[in-house]
Amino acid sequence: MVQIKRLQEDGIDTLAIIGEIDASSSIELDMSIAKSVGEGFKKILVDCSSLEYISSAGLGVFMSYIEEFKDKKINMVMFGLNEKVANNFSILGLADLLHICTTKEEAKQLVNELSV
């Protein structure tokens, strides 16, 4: 079960993921990101501090946006990943493809820098 909360401030769309992302709940994550992209946000933050587990299908969702973000010049930064989740990202080699920070402040700074 997962719950995704969206919060918009200063032109940044923050998605807070609460719970676990497995094959079935990954659809919800996909829809949230698609919505944010559809609304025209160029800066997206993903708050993973309450993300307890992510399966390969969930990782696949982030991965599937990499090309699209590049084309549309959208920057996405993730932050607050717990050790297990971060490990999953790095094993897959996604750590090099995505921007990952520790705190929200860092993430904000990074997303603003990238968008310049």
Added chain:
Amino acid sequence: MRAKALIRITFLGAFIAWLVLIFSDVTILFSDIRGLNPDIPLWLPRFMFDLYVLGLFIYYKFKIEKEEGLNFTDLLWRVFATGLVVTVVSLGLRLVLFLLGDTTLASNILFTDVVYHINLALFLGFLMAAFTSWKRLILYQKSKWLIRIWNVFEFTLLFALLYDSLNSGTNGTLSTIIALLLGGLGLVLTANMKWVAYLNFKQKWTSLLLLLLAFFYLGYFFYTTTRLADSIAIQSVSFLDFREHTFSLSIFAFVIVYSLFSFLVILFNLPTSSVFEQKLEEVVNFQRISRSIQTEQNEESVYNILLESSVSSVFADAAWLEIRSVSQEDRLFTYEITEPEARAIQDHVFNNKIKGALDQGADKTKNLSKHLGLLKGARFRSLLSFPIMVKGESIGTLAILKELPDGFNKEMTRVISTFANQAGISIENFRLLEEAFQNERYKEELKIAKTVQKSLLPEKLESNDDFEIAAFSQSADEVGGDYYDTIRINEHKVALIIADVSGKGTTAAFHMSQMKGIFHSLAQQELDPHEFMVRANQALVFCLERGSFISAIYFVVDSQKKEITYCRAGHCPVLYYRSALNKIEYLKDKGAALGMVKNKTYCNMIDVYRIDYKTDDVMVLYTDGITEANDAKGEEFGYDNLGHTILEVKDKGAKEIQEHLIAKLYEYSGTDDINDDFTTMIVRFK
């Protein structure tokens, strides 16, 4: 065959009895006129008459009573046809008499007696035919009591017949009692007119006509025989006068009374017959809807039957049915109305802000006729809307239209409400059935996919003097996407692969087969691991759907150089036990999974690593199902546990290490049913 023979025998018997009857009656009459003593007993004609009647009774019992497949009008038709035949014969006889004119023969009393007997026989033939038919009609919906009464009636008639043959004249007390008894029973029986209700309008008219003609025959014969009997009676009374025959009179009275009652009942039922027909139609339509779920192939047929039945049950002119669903567009089924017309009315209702009628919120039947009056150019003036409920939710609305204003009454509304409810149930059942079928099909498909997947894994793994390999793979209830394989590249090189397709189910199994194809085609080309991964990625990046990827590690074990080269593409890090150091380590190298990014970038995202292996080194390959296996508290097995487990059996053979690991895993999870895919491949160097 037996029945046919019996019919012939009784007919013949009746005929012979009748001949004897004429002969004896004429002889007695002749003797009486001449003042002679007849040589034959006086009771003979009466007895023969009884035999004739009994013969007729049995004959019609087989001919009419036992015959199947006769409906009510057929029965009446039989009576009519019999009447027609006997009347024509009688009229023919009249013609002959007329042609004879005033000859001596014509005025001869004996000749008159013969003519009288012919007419009487025809008359009784008709009466018996009518009697048997009426019996069938009366006993149409029989009860125990009705059958008893009828049996008493029939036996009384038989008794009357016997009595008649013993005594002549209807003046005795006994004959009065018999007449009264027969009259009473007859009246009780004539009250059974249930069959009339089952006639439709047309059949009622036909029945009336046939009955009317039957009256004519009865009247004609009664008149003819009475006149003939009168003309004989003037000269002599020593002949068989049917007017002194209780049986004949009783049966005549019964036939005429029942015919009269039937006629009147049918006549008075005529105006209401349309109501009965409508009720019957409702029942039939109702059945059609109920049965449609079993016989029809799709929901559309159920909808169409609902439309047809509703329209025909309330004599409406048109109807439409709108089905709403979340996944599909709204569908409109129409009957005798075009879609634009229906849409126009819907828009009109919507524009008039009438809520809860034709929209999703509809929950009860509504009469919208008054709103329709405002719509210009519409041919319909009455409109009823009904919600179709499935599982307490409105899935659509049924609208019934009439061209007449105020065309619907309460009764009609009730009928269609019932239809709508029944349709809802039918559709619900239909959907449940469909779901069950679908589930069954998915299960079957999964079974096939699972078999296919199993067959993709190798039965035998490569080995040589330098190493031995043991592997184990288990997939969850669903089809998994774990893959491992080995292939000999040349004399001293063997390629190994372990891969995990993201997601589960049939698609994962298909991707797994793609991976197998790639492995087998690329590995044989002696590519170095980097090139292997780049090419595999190139092949996969366009094959996999968005969001899918494959994590893999590809090894080339060279027994000549005693080295392993490998590339890790996003797969779980290899666990390597170095015997020299008696230590385990995870080879966490750089490398992104296959199928995620296009090739230009991918080249730089992957590297080749090299290990020199020594004797007694152990390499453990696995998928995330192993490290992510949960115990009862939801804690993962993890990398540390995996390392410890391997250390416990580091000196054993590959097969034993693998068995120990799997045993430990089950022990850890505390269940026999780990609901995930997990695969391990142990390579032990010698």
